[in-house]
Amino acid sequence: MAQKPSIPKGTRDFNPEEVAKRNYIFNTIRGTFERFGFQPIETPSFENSETLMGKYGDEGDRLIFKILNSGDYLAKADKVAFDKKDSNKLTSSISEKALRYDLTVPFARYVVQHQNEIEFPFKRYQIQPVWRADRPQKGRFREFYQCDADVVGSDSLWQEVEFIQLYDAVFAALKLEGVSIKINNRKILSGIAEVIGASDKLIDFTVALDKLDKIGEEKVKEEMLSKGISEAGISKLQPLFTLSGTFESQIESLKSILDTSEEGKKGIDELAFINNAIKALGLNTATLQLDVTLARGLNYYTGAIFEVAAPKTVQMGSIGGGGRYDDLTGIFGMPHMSGVGISFGLDRIYLVLEELNLFPETVSKSVEVLFINFGDKEALFCLKAIKKLRLQGVNAELYPDSAKMKKQMNHANKRNIPFVVLVGEEEIKSNNYSLKNMVSGEQFKVSLEALVKHLK
Amino acid sequence: MAQKPSIPKGTRDFNPEEVAKRNYIFNTIRGTFERFGFQPIETPSFENSETLMGKYGDEGDRLIFKILNSGDYLAKADKVAFDKKDSNKLTSSISEKALRYDLTVPFARYVVQHQNEIEFPFKRYQIQPVWRADRPQKGRFREFYQCDADVVGSDSLWQEVEFIQLYDAVFAALKLEGVSIKINNRKILSGIAEVIGASDKLIDFTVALDKLDKIGEEKVKEEMLSKGISEAGISKLQPLFTLSGTFESQIESLKSILDTSEEGKKGIDELAFINNAIKALGLNTATLQLDVTLARGLNYYTGAIFEVAAPKTVQMGSIGGGGRYDDLTGIFGMPHMSGVGISFGLDRIYLVLEELNLFPETVSKSVEVLFINFGDKEALFCLKAIKKLRLQGVNAELYPDSAKMKKQMNHANKRNIPFVVLVGEEEIKSNNYSLKNMVSGEQFKVSLEALVKHLK
Numbered sequence: 026m027a028q029k030p031s032i033p034k035g036t037r038d039f040n041p042e043e044v045a046k047r048n049y050i051f052n053t054i055r056g057t058f059e060r061f062g063f064q065p066i067e068t069p070s071f072e073n074s075e076t077l078m079g080k081y082g083d084e085g086d087r088l089i090f091k092i093l094n095s096g097d098y099l100a101k102a103d104k105v106a107f108d109k110k111d112s113n114k115l116t117s118s119i120s121e122k123a124l125r126y127d128l129t130v131p132f133a134r135y136v137v138q139h140q141n142e143i144e145f146p147f148k149r150y151q152i153q154p155v156w157r158a159d160r161p162q163k164g165r166f167r168e169f170y171q172c173d174a175d176v177v178g179s180d181s182l183w184q185e186v187e188f189i190q191l192y193d194a195v196f197a198a199l200k201l202e203g204v205s206i207k208i209n210n211r212k213i214l215s216g217i218a219e220v221i222g223a224s225d226k227l228i229d230f231t232v233a234l235d236k237l238d239k240i241g242e243e244k245v246k247e248e249m250l251s252k253g254i255s256e257a258g259i260s261k262l263q264p265l266f267t268l269s270g271t272f273e274s275q276i277e278s279l280k281s282i283l284d285t286s287e288e289g290k291k292g293i294d295e296l297a298f299i300n301n302a303i304k305a306l307g308l309n310t311a312t313l314q315l316d317v318t319l320a321r322g323l324n325y326y327t328g329a330i331f332e333v334a335a336p337k338t339v340q341m342g343s344i345g346g347g348g349r350y351d352d353l354t355g356i357f358g359m360p361h362m363s364g365v366g367i368s369f370g371l372d373r374i375y376l377v378l379e380e381l382n383l384f385p386e387t388v389s390k391s392v393e394v395l396f397i398n399f400g401d402k403e404a405l406f407c408l409k410a411i412k413k414l415r416l417q418g419v420n421a422e423l424y425p426d427s428a429k430m431k432k433q434m435n436h437a438n439k440r441n442i443p444f445v446v447l448v449g450e451e452e453i454k455s456n457n458y459s460l461k462n463m464v465s466g467e468q469f470k471v472s473l474e475a476l477v478k479h480l481k
Numbered sequence: 482m483a484q485k486p487s488i489p490k491g492t493r494d495f496n497p498e499e500v501a502k503r504n505y506i507f508n509t510i511r512g513t514f515e516r517f518g519f520q521p522i523e524t525p526s527f528e529n530s531e532t533l534m535g536k537y538g539d540e541g542d543r544l545i546f547k548i549l550n551s552g553d554y555l556a557k558a559d560k561v562a563f564d565k566k567d568s569n570k571l572t573s574s575i576s577e578k579a580l581r582y583d584l585t586v587p588f589a590r591y592v593v594q595h596q597n598e599i600e601f602p603f604k605r606y607q608i609q610p611v612w613r614a615d616r617p618q619k620g621r622f623r624e625f626y627q628c629d630a631d632v633v634g635s636d637s638l639w640q641e642v643e644f645i646q647l648y649d650a651v652f653a654a655l656k657l658e659g660v661s662i663k664i665n666n667r668k669i670l671s672g673i674a675e676v677i678g679a680s681d682k683l684i685d686f687t688v689a690l691d692k693l694d695k696i697g698e699e700k701v702k703e704e705m706l707s708k709g710i711s712e713a714g715i716s717k718l719q720p721l722f723t724l725s726g727t728f729e730s731q732i733e734s735l736k737s738i739l740d741t742s743e744e745g746k747k748g749i750d751e752l753a754f755i756n757n758a759i760k761a762l763g764l765n766t767a768t769l770q771l772d773v774t775l776a777r778g779l780n781y782y783t784g785a786i787f788e789v790a791a792p793k794t795v796q797m798g799s800i801g802g803g804g805r806y807d808d809l810t811g812i813f814g815m816p817h818m819s820g821v822g823i824s825f826g827l828d829r830i831y832l833v834l835e836e837l838n839l840f841p842e843t844v845s846k847s848v849e850v851l852f853i854n855f856g857d858k859e860a861l862f863c864l865k866a867i868k869k870l871r872l873q874g875v876n877a878e879l880y881p882d883s884a885k886m887k888k889q890m891n892h893a894n895k896r897n898i899p900f901v902v903l904v905g906e907e908e909i910k911s912n913n914y915s916l917k918n919m920v921s922g923e924q925f926k927v928s929l930e931a932l933v934k935h936l937k
Binding site for chain 1: 486489492493496500518520524525528529543551555556558575590610614637640642758761762848860865877879895
């Protein structure tokens with residue numbers, strides 16, 4: 026093979042520094058999930074195809090990676106589809122398994138399959154990769170991690186309060202200030218649609234409203250008109266376009282718009298409850314903002330809808346999202362399992378931390394000290410010290426070969442190792458170690474205890 | 482869907498307790514890898530098929546999971562294979578990607594692809610799942626993790642010394658005593674084959690020798706005879722069958738057997754070097770044993786061969802293995818990249834720790850304290866305390882609904898939560914918290930500071 030090998034498009038290799046930075050984010054999220062009482066589960070990378078297919082719409086079905094059956098798969102191939110060379114129809118007869126597309130459907134499957142072992146309400150988190158045959162582009166990959174936390178088996182609004190605090194706790198721990206947690210409620214969107222006589226056009230209405238930021242008031246109104254929403258209805262929306270001020274004052278405005286909709290009023294009550302609790306509890310660095318234009322996969326959510334925006338100084342889409350759903354497991358024959366969940370967008374959070382230079386300096390420092398190798402006798406002397414250092418939690422290693430000293434020092438420099446230890450005949454005789462600080466250039470002789478103490 | 486959903490055979494769901502126990506092992510291995518100066522990399526779950534195919538023999542090729550191309554994959558299908566319904570020949574034209582089968586080939590691909598960014602010697606570790614379409618059976622899965630550490634770009638025998646210490650450090654940290662690290666050397670096997678005039682039958686010879694433990698001396702000899710190894714040659718092996726005693730005395734016996742083989746003598750020197758270093762450095766709990774019958778994928782290894790056996794009290798195959806290879810990256814056109822590596826068998830280590838009851842009790846305790854929910858006012862009061870506790874690193878949560886107290890207490894019991902806090906009107910008035918120990922049943926009133934102090 027003369028050609029340099031490569032990896033499939035949309036996938037990535039991660040070098041040690043990247044893994045360390047990604048783990049810093051994962052560990053922060055994982056630690057916070059656990060502090061909030063969430064427990065980890067893991068599901069297989071591939072599921073039976075029937076578990077996944079039909080759950081994400083036609084486009085989703087197309088983007089699911091299918092695994093070819095092993096052995097003589099054509100022997101069991103659908104004959105009609107095969108003869109017609111109909112790829113689409115043939116697939117289910119030559120592929121029984123598929124890579125997971127998200128963590129939500131496998132979680133639903135898990136809850137149904139293990140319902141008798143699970144103690145509800147069940148607070149689970151899951152941090153695993155998912156795969157999508159999407160066209161790769163900047164920031165969009167075919168393999169990427171999702172970090173989800175959900176509670177199922179409880180309708181309590183305290184969960185929404187908890188999730189807002191959880192977002193805040195994670196971003197505070199990551200030292201990412203200026204994050205805004207946007208919240209909306211499906212019932213408010215339904216209520217508005219009801220009030221303007223467009224209940225049957227809820228999707229069209231919210232899709233248009235969702236664009237307010239991008240295309241402005243006039244174009245939104247045009248789009249609504251074109252979708253058959255009446256001029257009289259749209260005029261009732263006027264207060265919505267100028268909604269501003271504090272959470273509380275926005276709630277007041279919404280009350281006047283929604284005073285004839287029971288569902289709308291329910292949504293307002295929920296938002297007010299959550300906002301009051303958060304005001305009483307306080308947030309560390311994030312802010313909670315009401316955003317009535319927020320829709321996000323509306324068909325799925327039934328109550329609160331969340332989206333997290335990166336600090337305004339960074340150009341970046343949402344770095345998290347989630348919401349309340351009433352029926353997670355109905356697709357697998359287990360109805361009435363209400364839940365609420367959020368997720369973190371790892372890749373975007375990574376880019377934000379990188380851009381704002383927020384990764385701690387220590388995150389990618391792997392080895393604290395390299396022992397220079399001057400020969401077998403010296404190496405053995407060094408390894409005895411290295412063993413002690415490691416027992417004290419210091420990451421330490423010996424250069425494996427007694428190569429030229431310059432080469433070994435260069436190796437330490439290239440790997441950003443902050444200290445080297447030099448042991449020659451004299452050090453062995455005096456039972457000492459020459460410790461060199463690779464940044465300052467300082468060098469001094471120390472005993473083993475002093476060495477351990479210094480590097481620990 | 483009326484039927485309860487399931488997962489593909491050979492795959493597993495992991496519940497919170499299992500994830501916690503697995504992570505305990507992963508974290509111990511990962512921490513030790515880093516203490517020894519290894520750095521993590523990660524590679525994509527799937528590779529281009531040409532990267533994997535042909536690297537594991539015909540049987541391996543069959544066991545690799547192939548991913549079906551997206552879209553109208555039949556449009557580009559090999560016409561001849563299609564018309565003949567030849568599954569085997571068709572595959573490469575309808576599947577470009579495949580799930581990784583181990584971590585070694587992706588690592589070799591990584592080294593070649595990133596050779597200009599890597600500072601050699603390169604000490605990398607990698608802990609990721611692999612997939613094999615093997616027939617599932619007890620302890621054998623279609624998705625499982627591998628935990629590998631390798632050094633490439635150095636011939637130094639100090640690496641072998643380091644890996645033995647690393648094995649010992651991991652098993653000592655896991656409190657698994659009585660592990661034996663078996664070592665052999667390919668050069669010794671080659672030397673023996675040379676001495677008995679069976680150099681051309683090295684594989685047959687080692688395959689037979691490898692069975693000594695299971696089938697005994699006589700059957701081994703019969704098998705060798707049947708493979709065409711001469712009676713005279715076999716008679717020279719006699720000392721091998723009775724090899725026992727210390728590492729040093731076995732080395733002495735080997736010297737007498739191998740005195741006419743240069744390669745064999747080289748192998749003895751290497752073993753002696755490693756053994757002397759380990760004797761000087763000492764091991765914590767493991768023992769190093771010479772096992773001349775050890776072969777393990779002989780074609781691959783060129784020097785040291787390692788295998789780790791669980792304590793004798795447990796019936797279990799090897800829980801780790803590895804060795805030295807001369808040419809990791811030759812398959813991708815980059816010759817002379819010598820290396821040495823080891824791996825840990827996660828699933829078997831898990832079973833051993835389970836059987837010997839060695840998982841720390843704390844490993845699966847997730848939530849330290851549950852606050853009972855008596856209503857919204859009390860809940861808000863609780864959440865303020867919970868926020869403080871979490872900031873101090875305590876895993877704490879509120880029961881989401883103000884359900885009957887008995888139900889909430891049962892929930893704490895079923896989840897093995899060691900403490901609950903009860904806050905009613907009285908507690909709010911006196912600004913106190915009733916803390917109940919769920920094991921002893923003791924209950925007392927404490928201030929917030931005392932609560933934090935007690936649970937921290």
